Amino acid sequence: MDLKKLPRHVAVIMDGNGRWAKQKGENRIFGHRNGVQSVRDVAEACAELGVEYLTVYAFSTENWSRPQLEVSALMTLLLKTMGGELKTLLKNDIRLSAIGDIDALPKSVAAELHDTIAKTAHCKRMQLTLALSYSGKSELINAFKKIANEVKLGNISTDQITEELIAANLQTAAMPDPELLIRTSGEHRISNFLLWQLAYSEFYFTEVMWPEFNKEELYKALLDYQNRERRFGKTSEQLSPQ
Ligand code: IPE
Ligand code: IPE
Ligand code: MG
Secondary structure: OOHHHOOOEEEEEOOOHHHHHHHOOOOHHHHHHHHHHHHHHHHHHHHHHOOOEEEEEEEEHHHHHOOHHHHHHHHHHHHHHHHHHHHHHHHOOEEEEEEOOHHHOOHHHHHHHHHHHHHOOOOOOEEEEEEEEEOHHHHHHHHHHHHHHHHHOOOOOHHHOOHHHHHHOOOOOOOOOOOEEEEOOOOOOOOOOOOOOOOOOEEEEOOOOHHHOOHHHHHHHHHHHHOOOOOOOOOHHHHOOO
16 A cells, blocks of 8 residues: 555445345344444544545435434434544544534434534544535535525625635535545445535445445555546546656
8 A cells, every 4th residue: 555645535435234234134223233343443444544534424314214213223323332432533533523414413413423523623633524414415505505695795706606615615615525435335326425525536336335344445445546547637648748
């Protein structure tokens, strides 16, 4: 691994908890519980290597449509995990952050989240962002509304609506865009994750189910990323002239 060629920001669509559990004859919640260890492993590995931002898709706005029992089990798991992980986050110097409609979460979950975010705010090694009740389209709609309001108030003109202004009005304003997106479980779609921010990311898909994704699997993804040529519209010859 070339540590000088690491992505600064890795985004992950953690998928396959339910199918993994079903294969084992267990219920879906068992899969979610086992998925927590994968988050720990990946966060630790990223911090150790020097990745600065790790953003994980933990719950989409669409996931609210799952059976009530599964939704409440996920919320309980989230609540318990956050409380238990504070020590580890502090020890590893990892700052917690969140994107999504946090107000839509149960009050206890939102409170625990705000508490952990505040207690880790000084941590410097890496930022771990949880996407919770997150929708890429909603994030864009909210940004457009804020900008439209500024135009209406006469604070900016429409000519001032640029890429930078839109990015600055997203919840990810303080982060670089992810250079690498990982999705597990063999599904090849974005599922309403970071739509704007993934415009030029490298995508890495693996058949591995999220509960089985570990440090080794992360290294594979990073190595694969390092072997890609990111051309940004240019030709290969322009990037490495003879
Ligand atoms: C990902 O695993 C976790 C969440 C979306 C909360 P799934 O729960 O989507 O598992 P599968 O895709 O049904 O196997
Ligand atoms: C995407 O996974 C959301 C999260 C990983 C939290 P899903 O399993 O909900 O996505 P779809 O429905 O298969 O696209
Ligand atoms: Mg899924």
